[in-house]
Amino acid sequence: MKFIEELKRLNVIKAAISYLAVSFALLDAADIVSPIMGLPAGFTRVLFIILAVLFPAWLIFAYIFEWTPQGFRKTDAVPEAQSEFKKTSRRLNHYIIAGLSVALLLMVVDRVFNVTGQMMEPTATVHTIAVMPFEHDSPSE
Secondary structure: OHHHHHHHHOOHHHHHHHHHHHHHHHHHHHHHHHHHHOOOOOHHHHHHHHHHHHHHHHHHHHHHEEEEOOEEEEHHHOOHHHOOHHHHHHHHHHHHHHHHHHHHHHHHHHHHHOHHHHHHOOOOOOOOOOOOOOOOOOOOO
16 A cells, blocks of 8 residues: 555656546547548557557656656655645646547547548448349249
């Protein structure tokens, strides 16, 4: 439990949540924009892999460094009495709310205006004929 409390004090948990919220908004935006801009189909998948690989690095960075008004400083260099973790916590709350708001807005825009659905519909319909084998099994002949 002491480790969890230390992670909360260093805002590592909020840093992880803010990273996930902003990543979700980025992936949602990429999903909407990639068909419009003609980007390859795997663009969103590559972006997801990049964000997933960078997530552990972000957690380690959030654990080692503290976000102060003077910039990022090593957690060991900042005395606990001078720590700005409450202000940083509020700032991370704003990032979480902003990331989730942007993601929600993008999802609503995509659902209401069907941006990606119009881009994915085929331009011309293809008519096909199915040919089934026929065997005459009637008893009359």
